[in-house]
Amino acid sequence: MKIRLFFTIIFTLASKIRAECSRGNCLPCSSSCQNCFSTSQDSCISCPQNYYKSNLNSSTCVQNCEVGEIQADNQQCIKCQIVGCIKCDSKQNCLQCSPNLYFDKVNNECSLKPKICQSEQDFIQEPFTKQQCVNTCPSSYYPNQKTQICEKISQCIQINDSPPLLNEKVLQLNSLHQDYYLIRANSCYFALVDQNFQIIYIEIFQNMPDFQIKYMNTGEEVQQKSFIFEEYGGCLANNSIKVMNFITKQIVFEKTDLDQDYFVQYIDYQNKIVFFNQKSICQIAWYDLIQYKFTTFGCGQTPIIGIFQIYILNKTNYYIQISVYSYQQSVEFNYLV
Numbered sequence: 001m002k003i004r005l006f007f008t009i010i011f012t013l014a015s016k017i018r019a020e021c022s023r024g025n026c027l028p029c030s031s032s033c034q035n036c037f038s039t040s041q042d043s044c045i046s047c048p049q050n051y052y053k054s055n056l057n058s059s060t061c062v063q064n065c066e067v068g069e070i071q072a073d074n075q076q077c078i079k080c081q082i083v084g085c086i087k088c089d090s091k092q093n094c095l096q097c098s099p100n101l102y103f104d105k106v107n108n109e110c111s112l113k114p115k116i117c118q119s120e121q122d123f124i125q126e127p128f129t130k131q132q133c134v135n136t137c138p139s140s141y142y143p144n145q146k147t148q149i150c151e152k153i154s155q156c157i158q159i160n161d162s163p164p165l166l167n168e169k170v171l172q173l174n175s176l177h178q179d180y181y182l183i184r185a186n187s188c189y190f191a192l193v194d195q196n197f198q199i200i201y202i203e204i205f206q207n208m209p210d211f212q213i214k215y216m217n218t219g220e221e222v223q224q225k226s227f228i229f230e231e232y233g234g235c236l237a238n239n240s241i242k243v244m245n246f247i248t249k250q251i252v253f254e255k256t257d258l259d260q261d262y263f264v265q266y267i268d269y270q271n272k273i274v275f276f277n278q279k280s281i282c283q284i285a286w287y288d289l290i291q292y293k294f295t296t297f298g299c300g301q302t303p304i305i306g307i308f309q310i311y312i313l314n315k316t317n318y319y320i321q322i323s324v325y326s327y328q329q330s331v332e333f334n335y336l337v
């Protein structure tokens with residue numbers, strides 16, 4: 001496939017707003033937005049006082065976060081990461097578990113209460129209030145033996161019993177060719193496991209002794225330093241990028257001494273592109289999983305806070321959001337396939 005690549009820096013969104021301002025009176029944002037990129041209520045860039053950015057819908061502001069979310073200091077609704085937790089604090093300590101679960105304070109976990117299910121071997125399924133007990137979890141759920149909960153595989157899970165031990169918290173799990181799962185865990189740990197969650201092999205990229213100090217806070221990566229996509233796994237620690245095909249066990253791409261310490265910002269699953277960001281300047285990079293190609297794009301000094309994409313026919317436009325305070329700095333670039 002031939003890829004043509006070009007950039008245009010157009011102030012598309014800004015000019016749209018300016019058009020609405022042409023008679024000297026700018027149209028106001030919806031009352032639920034502080035700053036916005038259009039007048040509708042799902043175009044918020046930041047939220048007014050006492051409103052919070054929705055967790056499900058990041059360009060919408062809500063007055064109350066959903067059950068199982070907290071209102072974080074940066075005016076965002078953040079999900080409680082602990083499975084089954086309906087109330088947590090900003091440090092992800094659970095304060096209350098869903099009915100039918102009890103709180104295990106030592107491990108900061110919610111577990112199935114005894115005698116809720118008929119068999120002690122059963123697992124409870126979401127929604128936990130419904131007392132649905134099963135002895136095997138449905139597909140795309142993982143049976144957590146310790147808490148006896150069927151956990152969604154996109155949530156944080158712990159694999160406890162399979163030797164060799166994966167002693168990092170599992171963040172993501174991808175099904176590969178029906179027979180295997182590729183697992184991404186904290187600190188750029190990857191594992192290929194079979195359907196019974198027996199580990200076939202573990203790969204640790206950038207086994208940095210100071211990974212935790214540099215990139216983590218209270219057990220969570222502050223910025224996402226690794227990704228998986230189909231059979232590929234990649235890590236961005238230590239100003240480098242390394243990508244492996246976990247079926248062939250080949251390193252398909254590696255680059256060290258990058259000018260920035262990138263983290264994963266956004267994945268375009270359709271075009272198979274993983275976008276990276278960093279905190280200091282206006283610069284993104286992306287890795288093209290079809291071409292095995294790493295590209296950077298700079299746009300000044302103000303750090304980028306978001307990337308989103310819009311499909312128009314066979315073309316994808318990517319937009320970079322530069323500032324929370326002003327919609328007038330949106331940059332558009334095109335990446336044509």
Ligand SMILES: *[C@@H]1O[C@H](CO)[C@@H](O)[C@H](O)[C@H]1NC(C)=O
Nearest residue numbers: 041042043056057058059060
């Ligand atoms: C996001 O918010 C908009 C406007 O409030 C709403 O129309 C849309 O359904 C929401 N999407 C989701 C996934 O909640």
Ligand SMILES: *[C@@H]1O[C@H](CO)[C@@H](O)[C@H](O)[C@H]1NC(C)=O
Nearest residue numbers: 206207208209238240256257
């Ligand atoms: C981090 O990168 C530097 C420079 O490339 C290299 O010398 C060092 O060995 C790397 N550290 C680890 C843990 O990979």
Ligand SMILES: *[C@@H]1O[C@H](CO)[C@@H](O)[C@H](O)[C@H]1NC(C)=O
Nearest residue numbers: 004313314315316335336337
């Ligand atoms: C988009 O599709 C149309 C019709 O199939 C084609 O003529 C055009 O060249 C395509 N554009 C690009 C940029 O691939």
